[in-house]
Amino acid sequence: MLPQEIIRQKRDGKALPSDDIAAFIAGLTSGAVSEGQAAAFAMAVFFNGMRREEAVALTLAMRDSGEVLDWSDLPGPTTDKHSTGGIGDNVSLMLAPIVAACGAYVPMISGRGLGHTGGTLDKMDAISGYVSQPDTALFRKAVLSSGCAIIGQTAALAPADKRLYAIRDVTATVESIPLITASILSKKLAAGLQSLVLDVKVGNGAFMEKSRDAASLAKSLVEVANGAGLKTSALITAMNEPLASAAGNAVEVVNAVDFLTGRVRGPRLEKVTLALSAEMLLSAGIAASHADGFAKAREALDTGRAAERFARMVHDLGGPADFIERSAGHLPQAPVERAVRAGRAGFVTHIATRDIGLAVVGLGGGRTRPGDSVDLAVGFTHLLPLGAEVRPGEPLAMVHARDDAAADIAGKALAAAYEIGEVRPAAKDPVVRRISATETY
Structure with a gap:
């Protein structure tokens, strides 16, 4: 026709x-x-x-537009996670080695940041020597050696998606749920996975700000993926504040290393990371239940086995052998570091999370067009979470900038993103909901 x-x-x-x-x-x-x-x-x-059958057909056609990887020679199950994006979302850097340390293989094909959200691939590019877009032979070697590899999409995988996304990006059709679904899943199906877990973000720092929209997207992804033969479930997680206490590229890698080594672990970041790890282990058949998966993930993290896997992955893909021990020396650092201070006493009652992401972009740490260059050193650290108590003059965060003028602009934007009130808001579970092919809760 x-x-x-x-x-x-x-x-x-x-x-x-x-x-x-x-x-x-x-x-x-x-x-x-x-x-x-x-x-x-x-x-x-x-x-x-599109009807569900149409979305499945679109996804499969886009998958088959290029190479489809085959991991059948691996001695364990292949699984992966995809996040719809947020601020301070460095979960992939910890999750991949945690799951690998438990016996699964994680060939993680990630994307770059666009708009107000950061990209996993940009974070990995901050590591000196790391080859984020290797050829297939090196990719396979790293996965077999380390159990995980975080890389970027190659030209051979789902090329139809790359062309259609570029067109959608300039025709105001990005938000179509069937097109989002096919775009995400075609790449994951081309990666040759046996199971997939989706992290669908909801809140003022996510692309889906409303719960009903996030649920619609999660259900579409789960139903289409399973219809295409890929065992898939989803967690809807909150993005009404930065997930990690850092937002940027190199600064989020430092945060991930601190997390893996146990130096610093923010409670929300830990809850989301372990929940997604448990879901992946259950989906891959390594855990008998969510509780079992959570325990296995916790043990891999606390014993240091996950940190060892991350270090091996970095070295296998061209990075330094001592990255875990000397990460600061192998990452770019911004020349200006300055505190952004609170103007009044009280509790953090609201954070305009998207505005923090835009402030990182303003610093040069993100892109508004696919071809933009990125300053991998800039961003924010020590971001206070919702509910934190502050006094006048105490830091809300630290800004890392290329020069004083950029630090001034970013600092003002961050201060405006924080609201301080007299009553501490109630803490909320960052894992909002689970959606699978057969059940939701």
Whole structure:
């Protein structure tokens, strides 16, 4: 069928047959489908949606547009996690080695930051010598040696997604749940996984600010992934404050090393990391229950086995052999470090989390377009959480900047993002909800 006929059917609200979807994506990959036609298709899907069967067909067609990895020679299950993005979300850096230390293999293909959220790949790029986009041979070698490898998407994996996302990004169709679902899952299916856990963020620092939108996305992802043959579940986790006490790239790597070695572990970050680890171990068949998975993850973390896996992964992918012991010496550091101080006494009652992410971008630590360069050294550390008590002049955070002028601007933005009140807000569980193919709670 002609591309314009497929577009017309979806424009008119009709369900597309799987063969038509496959033909359209094959044309997108080969260049037979123009950018204008792809934009029209994306807009038609944006307004009319897709049935579950259509979303599965779209996901599989995008998966099959390129290479599909095969890990059947590994002596254990392959599993992964994907986060929809937030501020201070460095969970992948701890989670991958925790799960690997428990006997699973985690070939984690991650993305770069865009907009107000940070990207895992940018964090790994901050490590001196680390090869974040290796060839397939080095990727496989690292996974077999370390049990995990955090890398970026190669050109061979789901190339149709890369082209369609670039078009969606400039045509105001990014927020379409079927298109988000296919984009995320096509890459994970191409990675050859046996199971997947999704971390769907909700709150003022997430792309999905409302609970119903986050639940809709999580359900779509879980249902389509399982429909495509990938065992998948999701946790909805809160993003109404930075997850870690750091936001940036190198500063979040330092935070991750502190977490793995036990020097500093923020309670919210620890809860989310262990909950996702437990979910992955259960999904991979290594844990018999969530409680068992949580205990196994805790033991891998507390004994130092997870830190050892992380150190091995960094070295296997070109980084320094002593990174855990001397991380500060192998990461870029901003020349200006300054406290951002509270103007009054009280408790932190609200944090405009997205604004903190935008302040990191303003420092140069993020990008607004895919090709932008990133200053890997800048960001914030020692971010106070909700409920923290402060006195006038005490630090809300430390800003790490390239120069004094940038530090001034970022410091003002961060101070404005914090609200101080007289009553400490009640603490809330950062794990909001679990969604699987058969149950929710």
